[in-house]
Amino acid sequence: MATTKKIGILFGKENSFPQAFVDKVNALAAGKFEAEFLSIDKVAQGASTIYSVIVDRISHDVPFYRAYLKNAALNGAAVINNPFWSSADEKFFNNCLATKIGISVPKTVILPSFDLPDDTSSQSFRNLAYPLDWDTIFDYIQFPAYMKPFAGGGWKSVYRLENQEQFFEKHSETKQLVMLLQEEIVFEQYYRCYCIGGKYVKIMPYEPRNEPHLRYDAHFIPSPSLLKRMKEDVLKINQYLGYDFNTVEFAVRKDEPFAIDFCNPVPDSDKASVGQENFNWVVENAAKFAIEKAANYDGLKDNLTWGKYIQAAIQKEKLF
Structure with a gap:
């Protein structure tokens, strides 16, 4: 088991946040804990790591890192975010859960991929009706609508669709991606909200129609x-899902916030895009939470965060 109180950050191309995070932890910890860029030179099964806390910013893109983090968690490391849950989660489930816990979300359906996945054939889909009940689907969602991947982040492969003809044309371009078709929320206001540790919330005005550097x-x-209402919804969403570090986006229509996207376990935290004030907030609170996790670290226990959804299932309690 790890016995030192080291806090490591695992990251990829980003630069401003990792360095600022390390500097802030080391300033706040005043020698009690040490933060550094995580370094891996070998990974043996069941072997512990020197890190009590690991902030993960890249394993969603690197399966080797995800395997490393699961092994580290097995040996007591507090990984932010829980690598087991973030491996299992996706946007459609998030929306399904939201409907059970009183969070307003757009009407949404999930669609099978247009192309067959590798190593499958038409026989693999004998339980899937063909064609789907498109009339009922379109009556439920209505146009204009948005189509986007059920997993993955950013604005990749996101389409605004005006009618059925455009839907079928664009769906054919998505190949093996599993997509969501979602009601358009014509909003008067829009917000992006950081949530750290299931308790620290930063609500940021956001304009998704602007160019990325101006949003x-x-x-x-x-x-x-x-x-x-937004703060309460942000806390409820993250406490049920069990994310230590996430963002929630709200499109506000007639003063009602609709949660549009809340599966962002590696949210953008770059100073150039989020701006100095937001950057300072996320660095400060991420560092503060990592120190809290290090202070509460117990190498003989599981130190991951598990959301209310999983906790209720384990304890056989009423979920909603």
Whole structure:
């Protein structure tokens, strides 16, 4: 088991956040804990790591790192975010869960991939009706609508569709991607919200229609009641899912916040895109939470965060 109180950050191409995080932890910890860029020179089964806390910013793209983190967690490391849960989670399940816990979400359906997955044939889909009940699906969602991957982040392969003809044309371009078809929420305001540790929340005006470098240059002002509702919803979403570090996006229609996207376990934290004020907040609170995890570390126990959804299942309790 790890006995030192080291905090490591695992990352890829990003630069501003990892260095600022390490510097902030080391400043706040005042020698009690040490933060550094995580280094891996070997990974043997069942072997412990020197890190009590690991902040994961890249394993969603690198399966080798994901395997390393699961082994580290097995040996007591507190991994932010839980690599077992983030391996299992996706956007459609998030929406399904939201409908059970009182979070407003757009009407959404999941679609099988247009092309057959590798190593499958038509026989692999004998339980799938063909064609799907498109009339009922389209009546439920209505157009205009959005189509986007059920897993994955960013704005890749996202389509705004005006009608059925455009839907079928664009769906044919998605190949083996499993897609969501989602009601368009015509919004008056839009917000992106950091949530760290299931308790620290930063609500940021956001304009998704702007160019990427200008999306945080938004000037929406929420009413006190809307601000309260969004904070409550952000906390509920993350506490049920069990994310230590996530963002939730709200499209606000007639003062009602609809959660549009809340499966972002590696949210953008780059200073150039989020702006100095938001950057300072996320660095400060990520460092503070990592120190809290290190202070509560117990090498003989599981130190991962498990959401209320999993906790209720294990304890055989009523879920909702």
